[in-house]
Amino acid sequence: MPLLIASGFVAGLLALAILRKVHFIVPLAYILMSVAAFLAYADDKSRAERMGSWRISEGTLHAIALLCGWPGAWIAQRLFRHKSKKQSFQQVFWG
Numbered sequence: 001m002p003l004l005i006a007s008g009f010v011a012g013l014l015a016l017a018i019l020r021k022v023h024f025i026v027p028l029a030y031i032l033m034s035v036a037a038f039l040a041y042a043d044d045k046s047r048a049e050r051m052g053s054w055r056i057s058e059g060t061l062h063a064i065a066l067l068c069g070w071p072g073a074w075i076a077q078r079l080f081r082h083k084s085k086k087q088s089f090q091q092v093f094w095g
Helices: 001-016 025-049 056-080 089-092
Strands: none
Touching: 001 025, 001 056, 025 056, 056 089
């Protein structure tokens, strides 16, 4: 479901850009930041599994999501089962 909703959101932005209702940079920003967020979550999950390895801070993950990367972050949370159950993280993510 997150994949469908996030993809639909970005597709809607692309459609608006094609119709010249929003500048093309808007969907581009969401796509690029979503890829960055997805990769950051994948990297952090990998580091979490290798105990003792340096981790990406929650603040950084939240910042990437806030800067248009929430679709990729949401997909990564569900796909990797990373940070999806931590209540304090989810409250900030959705806040």
